[in-house]
Amino acid sequence: MIRAFDAFSLPLLRWFDPEDAHRMAIQGLRLLPPVKPRADDHKLAVRAFGLNFPNPIGMAAGFDKSAEVPDALLRLGFGFVEIGTVTPKPQGGNPRPRLFRLERDEAVINRMGFNNDGAETALRRLAARAHHGGIIGVNVGANKDSPDRVADYVKLIETFAPVASYFTVNVSSPNTPGLRNLQQAAALDELLAKVIDARERVRRNAGDSPVLLKIAPDLSLAELDDVVHIARSRRVDGMIVANTTLARPSSLREQARAKEQGGLSGRPLFRLSTRMVAETYVRTEGAFPLIGVGGIDSGGAALTKIRAGASLIQIYSSLVYKGLGLVDNIKNDLASTLLRTGRDSLSEIVGADAATITAEDWPVR
Numbered sequence: 001m002i003r004a005f006d007a008f009s010l011p012l013l014r015w016f017d018p019e020d021a022h023r024m025a026i027q028g029l030r031l032l033p034p035v036k037p038r039a040d041d042h043k044l045a046v047r048a049f050g051l052n053f054p055n056p057i058g059m060a061a062g063f064d065k066s067a068e069v070p071d072a073l074l075r076l077g078f079g080f081v082e083i084g085t086v087t088p089k090p091q092g093g094n095p096r097p098r099l100f101r102l103e104r105d106e107a108v109i110n111r112m113g114f115n116n117d118g119a120e121t122a123l124r125r126l127a128a129r130a131h132h133g134g135i136i137g138v139n140v141g142a143n144k145d146s147p148d149r150v151a152d153y154v155k156l157i158e159t160f161a162p163v164a165s166y167f168t169v170n171v172s173s174p175n176t177p178g179l180r181n182l183q184q185a186a187a188l189d190e191l192l193a194k195v196i197d198a199r200e201r202v203r204r205n206a207g208d209s210p211v212l213l214k215i216a217p218d219l220s221l222a223e224l225d226d227v228v229h230i231a232r233s234r235r236v237d238g239m240i241v242a243n244t245t246l247a248r249p250s251s252l253r254e255q256a257r258a259k260e261q262g263g264l265s266g267r268p269l270f271r272l273s274t275r276m277v278a279e280t281y282v283r284t285e286g287a288f289p290l291i292g293v294g295g296i297d298s299g300g301a302a303l304t305k306i307r308a309g310a311s312l313i314q315i316y317s318s319l320v321y322k323g324l325g326l327v328d329n330i331k332n333d334l335a336s337t338l339l340r341t342g343r344d345s346l347s348e349i350v351g352a353d354a355a356t357i358t359a360e361d362w363p364v365r
Contacts (some may be wrong), residue, residue, distance in 0.1 A: 002076065005351035018099040026064070027238030029072040033332050038074050041335040043345055048289040048311045049166055049210035049237045051135055055079035055331055056306070056346060060293050060314035061168065062140035066117035077327040082314065083122065084139030088152050090118030091143055094175065098262070101320065102254035106297065108317045110244065111175045111262030115140050119159050126163040138164040139214070144176050150191050157198040161206035169195055172216035172243035174263045180216060185226040192234040210237035217242035217269065217276045217294065228283040240291040240314070241280050242273045247349040266317035270295025271363035274308045281309025297322055297365045299333020306346055307353040
């Protein structure tokens, strides 16, 4: 069914403005029948952050910004779904157009600006589906006009703790002015201290809520040293590596479209984000797991990301070009690799190539 859907929908959606096509995809998923997904190969199961994932493939934040279709995505075979970025108040985001396809590069540039329906609406939707189970992460961010951005994150932790499988603290979007400044050492230390404190305050009533930190791929290695040190000292449960990049590799073919402002994602991000996964992995020294994201468009790319140090992976931009069948393709390739190499789980290969990757020349920006 998914392959037939892809064959029909992919060419059709490309005729539309990217943001209109995205809205159509959300509406289409809302109409999907509640069919139970096929059980995953048990070898693909991953335990991370105290959670049991049926497979390592997640839908990255940015697709389902306001928790409209998390269960439909789980039924399509994702092992977990991350909704958001959610802000305390509803936010319209930046002016359109703000989403661009780079067709020949299989890439996307966005400058969405945390457009979402706000915390109250997302909370209502997540509470209504809580009995369905499944792992649903909540990616949280600050309103653009907030006088106290740290307070926004704290409020969101307190609000969503009863319904979030985990939290992602997003300080790495390039599309909210000044947001990436929260990755700087002093600001990040204060933010994480208050976020973890909020998590601990609500734990008695809401249960455990793992907190992950999502970082930009554009950090210098010195900045990454600081970020990992602070994440470890504040005892976050994991990191997501990485968000979109402001870099524009010279290899891009869509040079005119590449001049659009915003974060670049998709295939051209793969080498840089994978290098950042490996660099982060060697710095964490096993303190917590990583989610690798950026340019994963095949089973081979997923395997490379895992061997660089990712326990779990997320996809989004590649679905624009490959369709929803990509999820099953990656799972089949990973399961075949484990069978062929006689391994019982993906955990046996996490980080296997990290040291080698960090010794290579830096990816061309």
